[in-house]
Amino acid sequence: AQSVTQLGSHVSVSEGALVLLRCNYSSSVPPYLFWYVQYPNQGLQLLLKYTSAATLVKGINGFEAEFKKSETSFHLTKPSAHMSDAAEYFCAVIPRSFNKFYFGSGTKLNVKP
Amino acid sequence: NAGVTQTPKFQVLKTGQSMTLQCAQDMNHNSMYWYRQDPGMGLRLIYYSASEGTTDKGEVPNGYNVSRLNKREFSLRLESAAPSQTSVYFCASSEAAGWTDTQYFGPGTRLTVL
Numbered sequence: 001a002q003s004v005t006q007l008g009s010h011v012s013v014s015e016g017a018l019v020l021l022r023c024n025y026s027s028s029v030p031p032y033l034f035w036y037v038q039y040p041n042q043g044l045q046l047l048l049k050y051t052s053a054a055t056l057v058k059g060i061n062g063f064e065a066e067f068k069k070s071e072t073s074f075h076l077t078k079p080s081a082h083m084s085d086a087a088e089y090f091c092a093v094i095p096r097s098f099n100k101f102y103f104g105s106g107t108k109l110n111v112k113p
Numbered sequence: 114n115a116g117v118t119q120t121p122k123f124q125v126l127k128t129g130q131s132m133t134l135q136c137a138q139d140m141n142h143n144s145m146y147w148y149r150q151d152p153g154m155g156l157r158l159i160y161y162s163a164s165e166g167t168t169d170k171g172e173v174p175n176g177y178n179v180s181r182l183n184k185r186e187f188s189l190r191l192e193s194a195a196p197s198q199t200s201v202y203f204c205a206s207s208e209a210a211g212w213t214d215t216q217y218f219g220p221g222t223r224l225t226v227l
Contacts, residue, residue: 009153032213043117043203043218044156051213090155094212100172101212103155 004093006104014112019063019078021107023091026072031093033074035065038088038106047089050074061085086111115139117219119204125225126194134189134222136204144207145187146216147171147179149200156203162187194226 007022025031032051036044048059055067065076076089091104120135138145143164148156148171158171162181176198178190187206191198202222207214 004155041220043205043220044216045218046215049213049215092155101156101158103157105153105155 004091004102004104006089006091006107008107009105010108010110012110012112013081015083016080019076019081019085019109021076021089021091021109023065023074023076023104024072025074025091025093027093027095029096030067030069031095033065033067034092034094035059035063035074035076036090036092036103037061038090040087044090047076081109081111083111083113085109117204117206117217119202119219119222121222122220123223125227126191127227128195130194131190131192132194132224133191134202134204134224135186136188136219137186138204138206138217139185140206140208140217141184142206142208142217143184144209144214145181146205146207147177147187147189148203148205149173149198150203150221151200159189159202191224194224196226198224199226200224 003026005024034049035047038044048057050057050067058064063078088106088108090106117138146161147159150156157173160179162168165184180188204219205216207216
């Protein structure tokens with residue numbers, strides 16, 4: 001069965017520091033991969049997605065993620081955190097064999113001044 | 114352009130009561146979805162509608178029904194609410210039926226069943 005693992009339910013960084021949010025998937029065939037962000041009391045917003053084009057995907061708000069097949073990972077990064085990045089981030093996959101979203105459990109990012 | 118709107122924002126029900134969650138989108142999207150979000154579990158798909166006139170079950174459809182009223186509106190009904198249905202419910206839409214198409218989410222409905 002497909003699964004998505006997000007390491008760390010809470011991550012705290014200082015403003016200006018590197019943001020690294022981890023996502024690993026379990027699948028022998030690389031799925032489609034997504035990162036969504038959820039600000040408090042709002043719905044989810046797509047940050048970026050990987051659909052088998054370039055392995056380094058750039059998204060909105062300065063975020064990017066790199067697909068690494070050998071590590072079955074799709075970690076989200078941003079070089080310099082901003083206070084406005086404080087939110088919950090969800091990794092999601094769609095297996096190529098059938099159409100269904102699987103979401104990770106989420107990582108809450110706290111940005112300290 | 115409001116995007117995806119959901120009503121109500123908050124609702125408290127007693128066990129056994131029924132209610133309908135409303136969702137509308139003004140982006141002329143073909144596909145619409147209902148998810149529930151529970152702490153520590155991410156989002157789970159309840160039902161989706163790939164196009165007007167069609168609906169399909171998702172991962173957790175039991176206890177729910179849906180209606181794709183027209184291209185704009187997709188409602189979710191709880192016929193007999195149970196405490197296990199306490200959750201935050203999100204509606205989403207996408208332009209096409211392909212699952213890799215970007216989904217746009219509404220602000221959610223927080224439902225508590227006592």
